[in-house]
Amino acid sequence: MNQLLRTVLFLPPQASTVAQGIDFLHYSVILTTMFGATAITVVGLMFLIRYRARGPFRREDPDANPPLWAEVGVVGGLLSLFCLWWVIGFMQYVKIQVPPEDALPVYVTAKQWMWKFAYPDGEHTISTLYVPSGKAVRLMLTSRDVIHSFYVPDFRIKQDAVPGRYTTAWFEVKEPGVHLVMCAEYCGTNHSLMRAQVVALAPEDYARWLAGARRDAETSLPHLVTGGPPGETTPVPGGLPGPIEDTPLSVEEFAPATPLSMVRLGTQVAGDLGCLRCHTLDGSPHIGPTWAGLYGAAVPLATGETVLADEAYLTESMMDPLARLHAGFPAVMPSYHGLISPGQTAAILELIKSIREVPGRAPAPVAGLAPTLGPPPAGAIGQEPVRPLPVETLQRVPAPPDQPLPAEQGLPPPGRLPNPPPRLPIVVGGTPVVPPAPASTGGSSP
Amino acid sequence: MTAAPTETAPPLPDGPESEPSYLAVESGLWSWLNTRDHKRIALMFYVTVLGTFLLGGTFALALRTELLTPRRTIMDAMTYNRMFTLHGVTMVWLFLIPSIPTVFGNFILPIQLGAKDLAFPKLNLVSFYMFLLGLATTVGGMLAGGTDTGWTFYPPYSDLTPTRLVPVLLGIFILGISTILTGVNFVATTHMLRARGMRWSQIPLFVWTIYGTSIIMLLATPVLGMSLLLVGLDHGLGLGIFDPAVGGDPVLFEHIFWFYSHPAVYIMILPAMGVISEVVPTFAHRRPASYTAIAASTLGIAFVGFFTWGHHMFVAGISTYDAGVFGILSMFVAIFSAIKVFTWTATLYKGQIVFSTPLLYFFAFLFLFVFGGMTGVAVATQSLDVHWHDTYFVVAHFHFIMVGGSVTAFLAAAHYWFPKMFGRMYSERVGLLSASAVFLGFVLTFLPQFLLGNMGMPRRYYSYPAQFQWLHVLSTGGAYLLAGALLLTFTNLALALKWGEKAPANPWGSRSFEWLTPSPPPKHNFRGAPNLDYSPYDYTMTDEEAHARAGQ
Numbered sequence: 001m002n003q004l005l006r007t008v009l010f011l012p013p014q015a016s017t018v019a020q021g022i023d024f025l026h027y028s029v030i031l032t033t034m035f036g037a038t039a040i041t042v043v044g045l046m047f048l049i050r051y052r053a054r055g056p057f058r059r060e061d062p063d064a065n066p067p068l069w070a071e072v073g074v075v076g077g078l079l080s081l082f083c084l085w086w087v088i089g090f091m092q093y094v095k096i097q098v099p100p101e102d103a104l105p106v107y108v109t110a111k112q113w114m115w116k117f118a119y120p121d122g123e124h125t126i127s128t129l130y131v132p133s134g135k136a137v138r139l140m141l142t143s144r145d146v147i148h149s150f151y152v153p154d155f156r157i158k159q160d161a162v163p164g165r166y167t168t169a170w171f172e173v174k175e176p177g178v179h180l181v182m183c184a185e186y187c188g189t190n191h192s193l194m195r196a197q198v199v200a201l202a203p204e205d206y207a208r209w210l211a212g213a214r215r216d217a218e219t220s221l222p223h224l225v226t227g228g229p230p231g232e233t234t235p236v237p238g239g240l241p242g243p244i245e246d247t248p249l250s251v252e253e254f255a256p257a258t259p260l261s262m263v264r265l266g267t268q269v270a271g272d273l274g275c276l277r278c279h280t281l282d283g284s285p286h287i288g289p290t291w292a293g294l295y296g297a298a299v300p301l302a303t304g305e306t307v308l309a310d311e312a313y314l315t316e317s318m319m320d321p322l323a324r325l326h327a328g329f330p331a332v333m334p335s336y337h338g339l340i341s342p343g344q345t346a347a348i349l350e351l352i353k354s355i356r357e358v359p360g361r362a363p364a365p366v367a368g369l370a371p372t373l374g375p376p377p378a379g380a381i382g383q384e385p386v387r388p389l390p391v392e393t394l395q396r397v398p399a400p401p402d403q404p405l406p407a408e409q410g411l412p413p414p415g416r417l418p419n420p421p422p423r424l425p426i427v428v429g430g431t432p433v434v435p436p437a438p439a440s441t442g443g444s445s446p
Numbered sequence: 447m448t449a450a451p452t453e454t455a456p457p458l459p460d461g462p463e464s465e466p467s468y469l470a471v472e473s474g475l476w477s478w479l480n481t482r483d484h485k486r487i488a489l490m491f492y493v494t495v496l497g498t499f500l501l502g503g504t505f506a507l508a509l510r511t512e513l514l515t516p517r518r519t520i521m522d523a524m525t526y527n528r529m530f531t532l533h534g535v536t537m538v539w540l541f542l543i544p545s546i547p548t549v550f551g552n553f554i555l556p557i558q559l560g561a562k563d564l565a566f567p568k569l570n571l572v573s574f575y576m577f578l579l580g581l582a583t584t585v586g587g588m589l590a591g592g593t594d595t596g597w598t599f600y601p602p603y604s605d606l607t608p609t610r611l612v613p614v615l616l617g618i619f620i621l622g623i624s625t626i627l628t629g630v631n632f633v634a635t636t637h638m639l640r641a642r643g644m645r646w647s648q649i650p651l652f653v654w655t656i657y658g659t660s661i662i663m664l665l666a667t668p669v670l671g672m673s674l675l676l677v678g679l680d681h682g683l684g685l686g687i688f689d690p691a692v693g694g695d696p697v698l699f700e701h702i703f704w705f706y707s708h709p710a711v712y713i714m715i716l717p718a719m720g721v722i723s724e725v726v727p728t729f730a731h732r733r734p735a736s737y738t739a740i741a742a743s744t745l746g747i748a749f750v751g752f753f754t755w756g757h758h759m760f761v762a763g764i765s766t767y768d769a770g771v772f773g774i775l776s777m778f779v780a781i782f783s784a785i786k787v788f789t790w791t792a793t794l795y796k797g798q799i800v801f802s803t804p805l806l807y808f809f810a811f812l813f814l815f816v817f818g819g820m821t822g823v824a825v826a827t828q829s830l831d832v833h834w835h836d837t838y839f840v841v842a843h844f845h846f847i848m849v850g851g852s853v854t855a856f857l858a859a860a861h862y863w864f865p866k867m868f869g870r871m872y873s874e875r876v877g878l879l880s881a882s883a884v885f886l887g888f889v890l891t892f893l894p895q896f897l898l899g900n901m902g903m904p905r906r907y908y909s910y911p912a913q914f915q916w917l918h919v920l921s922t923g924g925a926y927l928l929a930g931a932l933l934l935t936f937t938n939l940a941l942a943l944k945w946g947e948k949a950p951a952n953p954w955g956s957r958s959f960e961w962l963t964p965s966p967p968p969k970h971n972f973r974g975a976p977n978l979d980y981s982p983y984d985y986t987m988t989d990e991e992a993h994a995r996a997g998q
Binding site: 009010011012022025026029030032033034036037038040041043044045047048051052053054057058059060061065066071074075078079082083085086088089090091092093094095096097098145146147149151153154156157158159160162163164165167180182183184185186187188189190191192193 | 523524527594595596600601602603606607690691694695696697730731732733735736739760761762763766769770773774777780781784785787788789791792794795796797798799800801805809812813816817820821823824826827828829830832833835836837897898900901902904905906907908909910911955984985986987988
């Protein structure tokens with residue numbers, strides 16, 4: 001019966017412990033709604049047929065009212081029903097608002113347009129929340145910029161992430177599986193792309209993930225690697241059940257498949273491969289150095305040396321990011337060696353070169369000149385917060401004339417993204433978790 | 447079928463002794479632009495809000511077209527975000543809030559009270575020009591690029607958005623002034639200009655709802671002005687009242703915004719209930735099952751509506767205790783609405799019902815309003831709202847109330863009072879056809895959106911997971927059907943303006959006071975001061991007896 005009603009009413013799977021109870025109340029309210037609206041209309045139509053005017057109007061019979069007890073009975077009954085629903089709904093609400101004492105805490109930070117999850121033992125993940133099944137998880141949410149809302153339809157929970165304060169939500173997943181997270185509070189251009197996933201692992205897998213998370217979720221949990229067509233909901237052999245999301249990662253993906261300039265292609269590639277999750281194009285500080293004004297700038301390294309950000313250094317930073325790390329940024333970037341084609345590498349370089357001049361910023365020294373030690377390049381920690389700009393700003397960036405796209409570079413295949421899917425977590429090691437500052441002040445990592 | 451009343455209720459002869467109608471008494475553009483006649487001002491509002499309805503509807507069709515596919519269909523994300531904002535702003539402030547009060551309230555309310563005009567005719571004209579100014583400012587802001595915050599303007603996003611927010615806010619602020627002026631006028635008219643003999647317990651039900659609406663306008667609109675002003679200062683000057691980056695509080699905005707915007711829902715729906723309360727007794731040819739119940743529940747909704755705003759914030763981080771209080775208070779609004787619904791239905795009982803286009807709109811209203819209202823109870827139930835909040839379920843819910851309720855009643859009024867306003871009869875056959883098509887198109891558009899919400903589709907999504915697509919396609923198809931049906935409706939009315947049969951003074955055999963005057967009414971509505979010391983729903987009298995008693 002539960003399954004039948006759930007299917008008829010198009011409700012998602014009941015993956016959390018509270019979902020089924022909420023759905024029972026849902027069934028009762030919605031079925032009453034459908035029945036009530038239909039019944040009152042049918043009664044009205046019956047009156048219309050029964051009492052339609054025949055011939056000339058008679059004078060009204062002043063006593064022709066339905067009995068008072070009927071109306072009082074119906075209204076009183078309805079009020080009692082509403083109050084009953086309110087009592088049940090309020091009790092359930094209190095239950096889903098108050099986390100159990102022993103719940104596993106996870107800090108959730110939202111920003112335009114991504115979700116970051118931080119565990120008390122020092123791990124970070126981006127866009128994927130790993131949790132053990134059969135154990136309550138308490139989320140403490142905040143936002144770095146505007147209001148977002150953490151929504152997992154399969155769990156029947158939703159909680160706004162508000163900048164400047166912490167809010168709490170909790171859930172307990174019943175079975176291992178993958179569940180879609182969506183942002184439910186409008187937060188700007190890419191609001192609809194601000195999705196993530198909850199991966200519920202069997203407790204022993206979760207323990208293994210915790211132990212091995214430091215390097216790479218893919219290697220420590222090979223059986224999690226899933227594939228298949230978009231919208232797939234059946235269990236993938238060897239994988240976890242759940243929808244395989246083909247979330248577009250940037251608005252640029254919506255662009256028509258006409259020949260693109262290298263700069264446009266670079267923007268697209270940067271979105272598809274997840275570069276823009278950490279790097280910005282408008283000079284605002286984020287997890288990694290901004291690309292605005294980067295090319296040709298003198299980059300201070302973590303070792304104290306300085307290097308000129310030319311093609312060689314930028315390419316090296318893509319393939320072996322930790323070899324010469326930009327001072328002031330955490331060592332979190334994964335290597336893209338083998339994951340990015342030469343054409344894509346070139347496109348990203350062209351993109352970075354195209355945004356050397358950013359309004360309000362001194363132009364970077366021309367490449368080839370002797371590097372000078374100036375102020376720290378764009379994006380260094382501690383600069384004043386820069387308001388997020390819409391993606392369309394990218395198109396205003398002075399770009400070199402369109403170059404025809406070499407055929408062999410092509411566009412990334414629509415739908416599925418190059419391997420590995422950029423949705424896999426970028427695992428951050430080593431640094432202890434400090435709940436991120438609520439306001440958007442500077443870099444996110446300590 | 448409409449022939450039945452005219453057989454027994456011959457209209458007052460529109461002989462040569464009658465005064466010229468308000469349409470014929472003067473001519474020339476200036477006689478319209480500088481008029482103080484409430485009927486002419488009502489017509490100017492009519493033309494204006496039909497234009498804004500067309501604008502908002504065009505935005506809606508563009509949005510629905512974009513949602514045909516999970517990714518880009520016809521526009522990019524930024525355009526989409528601006529467009530849903532402008533759709534909301536246009537439909538809420540430029541159409542729904544002014545529609546029934548400024549058009550039918552302006553035209554009908556003074557006549558129903560037996561007055562020559564509103565209490566402050568010049569203020570009425572000022573209100574119209576304030577409306578035009580607000581309209582121009584808002585549309586100018588749209589042309590300058592519009593804004594993308596959603597019609598709710600939640601900070602801190604509205605503080606940070608790079609789009610042009612300020613002209614739109616300013617426009618709405620000016621529209622608010624127009625709303626207040628109109629509200630003052632209606633309240634003053636109801637208090638001061640009732641005809642000789644009209645007691646408070648005999649005021650027509652439409653007047654009661656417009657009166658209740660005006661009270662809400664007067665009390666709530668200043669709060670809207672305040673909140674928009676603060677957001678504008680935040681956005682323009684970086685004042686930061688709602689921006690946590692400088693110590694402000696975004697949740698504070700949600701409180702003051704919904705303190706206006708929830709009562710604003712009743713600004714939009716109460717006049718619709720007033721129209722229905724006139725249509726049902728007229729076509730059932732009997733008095734309402736309970737005048738007191740309808741009038742009292744109107745005031746009940748207007749009052750309780752001020753104490754339910756927190757139900758918009760169940761997942762915003764408010765305390766569970768507050769959520770409980772707001773939840774139960776919201777249930778009372780539903781009970782008052784239920785009382786009205788039962789009273790309307792009971793009014794049909796043992797009536798002498800004439801089936802016609804306005805009555806068909808009543809049946810559409812009945813189903814859609816009960817369905818929409820009951821889903822309102824559903825989202826006021828806290829644990830259910832956690833799943834539904836900010837999903838298409840909420841979108842479907844308020845469109846059932848706003849379109850299924852208010853727009854359906856607006857169309858009912860447009861047909862019901864058409865003979866009175868223009869002195870012509872529309873084609874009943876086309877009217878019935880278009881009303882059925884409006885209902886079907888509406889259901890096809892918004893019923894799938896309930897299912898989308900159940901599945902978990904969040905609102906304001908440009909791109910969406912593929913499993914939602916087929917329901918979106920259904921909804922878009924319905925939207926086109928609805929648009930076609932509305933075009934047919936207004937074409938039917940527009941054609942009747944010129945080619946319609948000449949309307950008698952009282953084509954429906956109604957006992958309400960506006961039907962005592964010729965169609966269209968003369969400039970000062972009645973001959974001399976009418977004596978309206980009887981119930982406007984007294985069907986124990988014949989038409990002749992009513993005219994004699996009123997001295998008309």
